[in-house]
Amino acid sequence: MALDRVRIGFLPLVDAALPILAREQGFAKAEGIEIELVRDMSWATVRDRLLYGHTDAAHMVAPLALATALGRGRPAVAMAVPFVLGLNGNAITLALPLADQVLDGDSLGDPVVLGARLKTLALARAAAGERLRFGVVHRYSSHNYMLRYWLAAVGIRPDVDIEIVTISPSFAADALAAGEIDGICVGEPWNSVAVDRGVGRIALVTAQIWRRGVEKVLAMTADTLAQRGDTVARLIRALHAAAAHFVDADSQAESAAILARPEYLAAPVDPIARAIGDRVRLVQGAEPVHVPDFMFQYREAANFPWRSQAAWLYSQMTRWDGTPFSAAEAETAQGVFRPDVYRAALAGSGAPLPGASSKIEGAIGGTGVAAGSTQGRLILGRDPFFDHRAFDPDDIPGYLKALP
Amino acid sequence: MRIAIIDTSTTRAAIISDGLREAGLDDLVIIDSGGRLVAQLEAAAPEVVLINLENPSRDVLEEFFAVSRALDRPIAMFVDQSDAESTAAAVDAGVSAYIVDGLAKQRIKPVLDLAIRRFQAFARLQAELHEARSALADRTTIDRAKAILMKRRGIDEPAAYGLLRAQAMRSNRRIAEIADAIITSDALMGDM
Numbered sequence: 130m131a132l133d134r135v136r137i138g139f140l141p142l143v144d145a146a147l148p149i150l151a152r153e154q155g156f157a158k159a160e161g162i163e164i165e166l167v168r169d170m171s172w173a174t175v176r177d178r179l180l181y182g183h184t185d186a187a188h189m190v191a192p193l194a195l196a197t198a199l200g201r202g203r204p205a206v207a208m209a210v211p212f213v214l215g216l217n218g219n220a221i222t223l224a225l226p227l228a229d230q231v232l233d234g235d236s237l238g239d240p241v242v243l244g245a246r247l248k249t250l251a252l253a254r255a256a257a258g259e260r261l262r263f264g265v266v267h268r269y270s271s272h273n274y275m276l277r278y279w280l281a282a283v284g285i286r287p288d289v290d291i292e293i294v295t296i297s298p299s300f301a302a303d304a305l306a307a308g309e310i311d312g313i314c315v316g317e318p319w320n321s322v323a324v325d326r327g328v329g330r331i332a333l334v335t336a337q338i339w340r341r342g343v344e345k346v347l348a349m350t351a352d353t354l355a356q357r358g359d360t361v362a363r364l365i366r367a368l369h370a371a372a373a374h375f376v377d378a379d380s381q382a383e384s385a386a387i388l389a390r391p392e393y394l395a396a397p398v399d400p401i402a403r404a405i406g407d408r409v410r411l412v413q414g415a416e417p418v419h420v421p422d423f424m425f426q427y428r429e430a431a432n433f434p435w436r437s438q439a440a441w442l443y444s445q446m447t448r449w450d451g452t453p454f455s456a457a458e459a460e461t462a463q464g465v466f467r468p469d470v471y472r473a474a475l476a477g478s479g480a481p482l483p484g485a486s487s488k489i490e491g492a493i494g495g496t497g498v499a500a501g502s503t504q505g506r507l508i509l510g511r512d513p514f515f516d517h518r519a520f521d522p523d524d525i526p527g528y529l530k531a532l533p
Numbered sequence: 534m535r536i537a538i539i540d541t542s543t544t545r546a547a548i549i550s551d552g553l554r555e556a557g558l559d560d561l562v563i564i565d566s567g568g569r570l571v572a573q574l575e576a577a578a579p580e581v582v583l584i585n586l587e588n589p590s591r592d593v594l595e596e597f598f599a600v601s602r603a604l605d606r607p608i609a610m611f612v613d614q615s616d617a618e619s620t621a622a623a624v625d626a627g628v629s630a631y632i633v634d635g636l637a638k639q640r641i642k643p644v645l646d647l648a649i650r651r652f653q654a655f656a657r658l659q660a661e662l663h664e665a666r667s668a669l670a671d672r673t674t675i676d677r678a679k680a681i682l683m684k685r686r687g688i689d690e691p692a693a694y695g696l697l698r699a700q701a702m703r704s705n706r707r708i709a710e711i712a713d714a715i716i717t718s719d720a721l722m723g724d725m
Contacts, residue, residue, distance in 0.1 A: 168587070171588070171589050173592050173595050173629075174629075177586070177624055178586075178624065181621045181624040181625075182621065183624065183625075202595060266592070267596075268592075268596045274719055295595075297590070297593075298594070299589065300589060378579040
């Protein structure tokens with residue numbers, strides 16, 4: 130039987146692992162799919178190839194899928210996200226001269242303590258007319274929102290006290306080395322590449338800002354989902370199997386070697402292996418430290434597209450674009466995430482399926498809670514934001530009003 | 534109409550700008566995407582920006598346009614969105630065009646069409662170059678394989694070539710592939 134071809138666009142990042150492993154380890158073939166991967170260097174290109182039919186689906190920063198559906202910066206195209214490729218896995222890396230001033234010891238920074246020090250320094254720099262400059266990978270990226278969420282919560286006004294610019298992930302280390310920027314919020318392996326080159330020090334991981342922050346998603350146009358529903362369901366099953374394989378300790382070295390190949394990340398294997406194993410080398414030459422939940426690819430139904438995650442991203446989009454909250458836009462944004470498609474694809478597979486499609490984000494503390502599920506047993510672990518605010522998707526205006 | 538061209542390939546940038554000049558569009562600025570893109574664009578203040586799809590600076594460019602809009606400066610948008618066909622053609626050819634809002638469709642269309650043709654011309658050039666290079670490599674490989682056969686079997690050059698060709702036809706492979714296999718096995722077997 131001929132295999133069903135699916136072309137998937139991606140950027141060279143560790144969290145592009147699931148489509149790559151689905152192809153390389155035969156999970157796609159087992160579902161009758163042949164995955165073809167198309168690598169790009171910018172998110173704008175990944176999006177354009179998707180919209181104009183060069184690709185059928187894409188590895189995409191979650192907010193960009195929402196921005197495309199909402200017509201931010203370009204005409205709106207209805208989008209669908211039936212699968213989350215993973216949570217977190219990003220870090221904030223500071224240029225060494227800045228790191229020396231605000232970090233001490235050889236452990237990860239504390240978001241509150243580091244934030245207070247950074248604030249003092251940022252304000253002094255701004256007063257001297259030379260604002261600190263941070264790089265994120267795209268205007269509509271989780272990196273941008275995580276960084277801004279943290280900065281604002283510690284009293285630093287992004288765009289006023291500091292500057293945030295866009296920089297392609299693969300060039301982040303170069304920009305740090307050249308002194309063009311003072312810090313980056315980027316996905317792996319690019320923080321570790323900067324560390325190994327001796328041009329930066331990892332200060333925080335984004336899991337410290339929001340323990341269960343949604344990161345890359347599998348995005349496609351709503352048209353593609355409508356026309357190729359059966360193929361999409363098989364793709365979801367293949368990606369889910371790849372996620373289970375990804376977190377299996379026995380397969381990590383092999384996964385890292387595959388991702389490092391020239392046609393995928395074209396990057397050194399060592400930092401990739403560290404990221405997969407939740408180990409982070411903070412500074413050049415140091416022993417990597419274990420960071421629990423650094424990258425979250427499978428457990429606790431991590432791949433389930435919670436509508437409340439889309440709602441949180443939308444809240445940040447209105448916050449930082451300076452556009453007013455709109456109930457219609459909030460509904461469109463949440464409608465991009467398709468828990469119904471995820472459930473239908475994995476029904477009968479043994480994968481835990483949450484009964485609800487939305488939850489209060491950041492409200493689970495202690496050792497976690499058991500969540501209602503229509504299939505399988507599901508325990509959701511702690512998911513706090515570092516400032517302990519919870520996000521209720523049914524009251525976005527109230528949430529926005531309470532934010533600094 | 535001022536047009537900015539952002540391209541990592543200087544050859545391609547030259548091919549595009551030549552074409553635009555021939556068409557009478559000579560207010561061109563070539564922007565070095567390795568440098569400070571935003572500052573250069575600000576200084577150039579173009580009405581149209583042409584950038585290749587593979588350029589990693591595209592995200593920087595979109596950020597710049599979004600911020601410019603917030604500052605109440607001219608709005609820039611992706612190529613004429615009402616015309617999905619020509620946008621798709623542009624993406625196919627590998628070119629992205631951003632235009633300042635309000636620029637009449639009749640004015641941007643010829644620029645875009647020209648850019649697409651020029652991108653395709655560049656792609657053809659690349660393909661021809663690649664072909665020429667691999668043809669040259671093939672020739673060298675075949676010559677080396679012939680030399681090996683002549684020495685090992687004590688035959689002359691036409692006979693060696695005949696052997697290669699016959700084997701290629703039998704196994705339905707290219708002569709260069711057979712030659713490559715002979716060189717590899719010769720290297721492995723040595724003077725056995």
